[in-house]
Amino acid sequence: MARKTAKQMREEEEQLLASLSKSENTPNIEESEPALFSNIEHAKKMKNASYEEIKEFYQKNGIGKQGTFYLSAPLMKLFRTKVTAEDTKIAEVIRELLIEHYFTEEELRAVFEAEEKIL
Numbered sequence: 486m487a488r489k490t491a492k493q494m495r496e497e498e499e500q501l502l503a504s505l506s507k508s509e510n511t512p513n514i515e516e517s518e519p520a521l522f523s524n525i526e527h528a529k530k531m532k533n534a535s536y537e538e539i540k541e542f543y544q545k546n547g548i549g550k551q552g553t554f555y556l557s558a559p560l561m562k563l564f565r566t567k568v569t570a571e572d573t574k575i576a577e578v579i580r581e582l583l584i585e586h587y588f589t590e591e592e593l594r595a596v597f598e599a600e601e602k603i604l
Contacts, residue, residue, distance in 0.1 A: 536590045539597045
């Protein structure tokens with residue numbers, strides 16, 4: 486592919502600018518209303534979420550702060566081997582174990598409700 490000359494690049498820029506100025510970016514109110522109502526419905530659904538829905542929410546969206554944990558060398562080697570064999574990530578395994586077996590329903594629900602108020 487040959488290099489473009491300055492003139493060719495200028496012409497290309499002018500064509501792109503002309504095509505941008507021709508297209509109108511006016512929002513369609515009729516299209517935005519369903520999105521508004523779907524957001525309201527989503528908020529209602531999340532407010533009345535079951536424990537399973539809360540756990541599923543945190544499985545998908547529980548990514549955030551980083552932490553460190555320590556295991557003996559043989560256990561860490563076994564853990565990494567198993568995680569690699571299952572084609573998953575260490576963070577996903579830890580998150581699932583914490584959500585399923587460590588946090589209580591009340592704790593998860595309280596954090597979920599506090600987080601939903603922020604959103």
